[in-house]
Amino acid sequence: MSDQESSTSTSQTEGEVEGELDEEVDTEMEGEGENDSKHRDSPPLQMSSFSSTLRAVIRIKQKYQVLKMRRQEAEGNGALTGATGRTSPKIFTFDGTTPTALSVPQKKKRKRRRRVMYPNRGRRRAPPKPARSRAKYCLYLLFAIVFVQVYNAIENLDDHVLRYDLEGLDKTLRREVFGQQGAVEGLLSHLKEYLSTYVHNKPLVVSLHGPSGVGKSHLGRLLAGHFRSVVGETLVLQYYVLHHCPQEADALQCAQDLSALISEIVERAEEEEKIPLFIFDEAEHMHGEILDALLQLVSSKQSNEYLNAIYLFLSNLGHSHITKHMLHNSSSTSMAKSGRHSHFVKELTPILRNTLEKLHVLWTEADILPLGLLEKGQVMECFLDEMTREGFYPDHTNIERLAGEIEYYPEVGGHEYSQTGCKQVVAKVNLL
Template identity: 75%
Template structure:
């Protein structure tokens, strides 16, 4: 009996130990199944001998306790399976609300029992690639905002261009008013043997007449021996300026005609100053430049020269006195010009070369000589006229005979030119002593 009790107590203790292990396994992971529980129950029944009443009651209590725990474990597994949406075979239908837990989830986020569901990858939103230009692989710099000052700069440049263009057009109009091209053609055609002097005179006129505002008047003094074309040149200039600016703005002053007596020099100077003042005031109103020609300037009295110097150089005068042209024609310095050309005729090959040589070598000599006579010549541009050759005299005869209506016979012209007196021939050049001064008289005798 004692053995029976001991065996039953051992079986009870063993059963209790196994139940404790089952409880521990249930709490750790609940991984034991239904079959394990049944096997344990069968083993307990086999190992137990014929039980007594007390052992039977303890065994019954153990079996009942095991059964209750088994039923609790089974029910808990069913609740877990229903919680994940699955169903077990023969399991009762669950009516309790579904509780969501993260237990038993796979890494992919799907329940292991949901075999019908297919894994779907979340599509990543592809970003568009930013394309850059191929030049250097650099991003283009941002464009600066347009500035309004740029349009103001464009407007200023346009205004400046228009003003400059108008100024140039005004200068061209001012030069075209005096028709200097036509004047140059007339002088080259009708003044013989003085092409270099004509070029120097036209250069001075073009520089001065290119604008209307000046800081001093233009003073030109033409010198040369008798008969070389000084008076003829003055008449051509006077006729041309009368046609472009009017008769009232051109003055031809002959000293031997307007003031022949030296006793009247003071009154002549006053009258001349009044005439010039009236003309420059009229020219200022008409915006034109007057021309004053003084022929035979070697006979001008000192009082007249002083009055002209004051008008031409005084800074106290108003602006209209600065816009004027003074032209002096005289034979002062003719001895130096004649001597120079006779001694250097062998080295002179053309009229242009003759004039360049005259200007270069004779201008200092003439200026020293003229400064001793009066200070007016220090303010003037000096232009020397050279001697005329026999060919130039023949041209004078041809021109005069054509004007008078005679037939231009070359034999007759050569005969008339042979009657003129000449200097001894030097270096292949034969210069006339009187120039073309006797041409008019000889043509009138025909």
């Protein structure tokens, strides 16, 4: 019986196996029920009948387990081959035997997010990216070139000023010239501004005016000696009218000779790329023909050669205005002594210019610098310097005695000004 059922169960479907299993279980149960009724009606069972019943139950249980295993194997084969079998109630389990779990999951493609463009009135708005321009790099290159050119030009200007050693000239004038610190500062300012470059649109013309003995000729000698050491002997001219042209009848010829000499010096300086210096001492004695010739050279714009030159005029023209101003304005004089010469020059320059322009048009082209009177203490400094040069012992008592022999104006505002300045210092020291 078991062999026939096993052969037929392999060919049956899942539904037939289940139905057969149910029928066999029912028949077994009916047999057991009949046996139980028989046992109740019949006399007590024996040992042989009980063992046969137990074997039947065990055999049914084994057969049920074999059928259950076949059914599970059939279900698994059908799921792998894609065969459709009899539907059975689905039970939820966590086993990954579902077709979706066995299939290879496909990677989802991420959608590219579009940039959110906010409206004009929104809180944020993506600014447009500016396009790169190649002209910007050309502009940067142009800036660099201009910077290098300006830097080189500044260095060249410094080199040009260093050639004339204005710092050394400043120290020399402050040490050798007494009581004229304001005029010295003004003169050095004009020289530094003019000598900072080699190309000019007009020559530098400076006119120093002051009473006798205030140091005009001494200042001119110091300037001539300094420029001879830096530009050469041939590019410096000291012209004394009473020495070079003493006769008024020779004024026209002197003017022609002076013009030719200045032209020669200027041409030589142009070849050497230097600026010459022309000093005219005692300009109050210069004749009209000489002043006219100098005016043509100073205001000439025919060529650049005559524009690169320095003209220095030393005279006592307007000395009466300077003396009167200082005697009536002692406060302005004290300001000039302390180094603040601007107030002194500002008041005297218009007065001197009006007086000089009436004499000749040449003074309209010049920068005027007045030199003030010297006080008694400054005259004593002149005596000390001269005695040191001559080798005398600088006795203060002797210096004060010599300074007292000089004539002075009446004391004004606590200041005692000399009438002759330091003009008599050399003569008195030579008498020692």
